[in-house]
Amino acid sequence: MQDRDHIQVFESARPSLLGLAYRMLGSMADAEDAVQDTFLKWSLADRSKIENGAAWLSTTCTRRCVDLLRAAHRSRVNYVGAWLPEPIHTPVDSDVDAKLDLATSLSTAFLLMLERLTPKERAAYLLHEIFDHSYREISETLDADEAACRKLVSRARANIGRDTVRQTVSVEHQDRLLAAFQNAVATGATAQLATLLSDDVRLRADGGGKVLAALNVLHGPDRVLAFVAKGLRKYWADFRWQTAELNGARGLVLEHQGVTAAAVSFGYDAAGKASDIYIVRNPDKLRNLSTTASGLRPWRIAKLGQR
Numbered sequence: 001m002q003d004r005d006h007i008q009v010f011e012s013a014r015p016s017l018l019g020l021a022y023r024m025l026g027s028m029a030d031a032e033d034a035v036q037d038t039f040l041k042w043s044l045a046d047r048s049k050i051e052n053g054a055a056w057l058s059t060t061c062t063r064r065c066v067d068l069l070r071a072a073h074r075s076r077v078n079y080v081g082a083w084l085p086e087p088i089h090t091p092v093d094s095d096v097d098a099k100l101d102l103a104t105s106l107s108t109a110f111l112l113m114l115e116r117l118t119p120k121e122r123a124a125y126l127l128h129e130i131f132d133h134s135y136r137e138i139s140e141t142l143d144a145d146e147a148a149c150r151k152l153v154s155r156a157r158a159n160i161g162r163d164t165v166r167q168t169v170s171v172e173h174q175d176r177l178l179a180a181f182q183n184a185v186a187t188g189a190t191a192q193l194a195t196l197l198s199d200d201v202r203l204r205a206d207g208g209g210k211v212l213a214a215l216n217v218l219h220g221p222d223r224v225l226a227f228v229a230k231g232l233r234k235y236w237a238d239f240r241w242q243t244a245e246l247n248g249a250r251g252l253v254l255e256h257q258g259v260t261a262a263a264v265s266f267g268y269d270a271a272g273k274a275s276d277i278y279i280v281r282n283p284d285k286l287r288n289l290s291t292t293a294s295g296l297r298p299w300r301i302a303k304l305g306q307r
Contacts, residue, residue, distance in 0.1 A: 006042065006043070006047055006053075009053040009054070010039055010042055010057065012054070013053070013054050013057045013058070014035065016054075016058070016131065017034075017035045017038060017057060017058065017061045018031055018032070018035050019131075020058070020061060020062065020126060020127075020130075020131060021034040021035055021061060021064075021065050022088070022106075023105065023106070023111065023114065023126050023130065024062075024065040024066075024068075024069055024114075024122060024123065024126065025065055025068055025069060025072065026085035026086060026111050026114075026115070027072075027085070027086045027285070028086050028088050028288060029086065029284075029287070030068055030072070031065075033068075034064045034065050034068060035061060037064050038060045038061040038064060041060055042056070042057060042060070055137065055140075058127075058133075058141065059140065059141040062123050062127065062141050062142070063141070063142075065119075065123065066119045066120060066123055066142075069119040069122065070119050073119070079208065079209075080207070080208060080209030080215070081205065081206060081208070081209065081213060081214070081215040081216075082204040082205060082206050082214075082215075082216075082217060083115075083206060084108065084112070084206035084278050084279075084280050084285075085108055085112070085247075086280070086285040086288075087108070087247060087251070087263040087265060087278075087280050087285065087286075087289065088106070088246065088247060088288065089244055089245060089246060089253075089288070089289060090106060090245050090246065090247060090248050104248070105130050105248075106247045106248045107247050107248055107249060107267065108247055108265050108267065108276075108278045109267040109276060111247075113160045114126075114160075116159045116160065117155075117156050117159055117160075120142055120152055121152050121153075121155055121156040121159070122156070123138075123141070123142060124138050124142060124149050124152035124153050124156065125152070125156035125157070125160075127141065128149075128153050129153070129157075135149050135150055138152075138153075168272075169249075169268045169272045171250060173272055174249060174250035174266070175243070175250060176196065177193075177196045177250075177266060177274055178243060178250055178251075178252060180192040180193040180196055181193055181228070181252070181264070181277075182252070184228045184229055184233075185228060185232045185233050185236050185237075186233070186237075187233075188229045188230070188233050189229075190228065190229050193225065193228065194221055194225055196273060196274055197221050197224065197225075197273060197274050198269045198271070198273040198274060198275045199220075199221065200219070200220065200275065201219075201220065201221055201224050201273075201274055201275055201276070201277065202217055202218065202219055202224075202275070202276050202277070203217070203218040203223075203224045203227060203228075203276075203277040203279070204217050204218075204276070204277070204278055205279040205280075205281060206280045206281060207281040207282055208281075208282030208283075208284065208285070210282055210283060210284070211261075211281045211282065211283060212235065212281070213279065213281045213282075214227065214231070214279075224277065236254065236262070238256065239254040239255065239256050239261060239262070240254065240255040240256070241253075241254055242255075244263075244289070246263060247265060249265065249266070250266075251263060251264055251265035251266070252264040252265075253289050259283075260286045260287075260289045261281070261286070262279060262280065262281050262286070263279070263285075263286060263289055264277065264278070264279050264280075265278045266278070
């Protein structure tokens with residue numbers, strides 16, 4: 001295989017590898033590292049002995065992600081406050097079905113559900129359910145027999161339960177929520193926002209111990225609304241706001257003194273009310289976001305079923 005050919009094979013696989021790695025790790029920085037490590041191994045491999053380049057790349061990337069995820073789980077034990085996935089700016093897709101798939105498999109809620117799984121359960125579940133790999137392919141990737149891989153996927157489904165639902169909330173409804181949230185922060189008036197929240201709404205903020213953020217999960221409309229109207233109003237009064245497509249749904253990116261200071265996204269229940277509010281303040285997770293339109297970097301990573 002000529003150098004140009006092996007680079008082309010890798011570049012063709014890159015979106016799928018990046019999509020898998022991000023879903024595995026919940027961090028775009030770590031996902032890019034995993035994909036880069038995969039490329040280095042691909043460059044050094046004896047490719048004359050590789051029958052299927054795409055399969056080899058997927059296997060190598062998955063195994064690297066499993067190793068990274070094991071290390072990440074250990075470090076998250078000592079994480080300060082709530083841990084949330086790194087928010088990414090995703091492009092708007094005119095294909096409705098593709099957009100729903102994107103919103104489901106990249107949403108913050110889905111990525112948090114994956115945190116319930118062991119690294120191998122997570123890998124097996126994503127490969128089978130999201131990237132449509134056969135159990136034979138998964139067994140080769142994870143170096144386990146097919147029966148064991150079926151059990152991994154089965155346990156993953158049981159741990160995730162019925163929470164994995166498609167995002168069916170209209171863009172118009174999402175925009176109403178964003179406007180109500182912004183108005184509540186700006187004015188302290190929460191009546192409009194209250195009508196859009198579920199009775200068991202939760203608010204989580206990830207500061208990583210590096211910036212000021214709520215350390216505990218806030219439960220229920222009363223606590224959430226009080227925090228938005230008082231706490232956020234106090235600290236976010238001078239922030240610059242912009243609506244953005246984050247993880248397949250409408251969200252907010254906030255800037256303070258020329259620096260991206262926060263990203264806000266939402267999860268919804270079956271009735272379309274906001275069941276979760278996710279606020280990322282950890283600066284390490286905001287490096288790829290900007291409130292300027294040209295600075296919002298769209299991550300074109302693989303969607304459901306792409307190989």
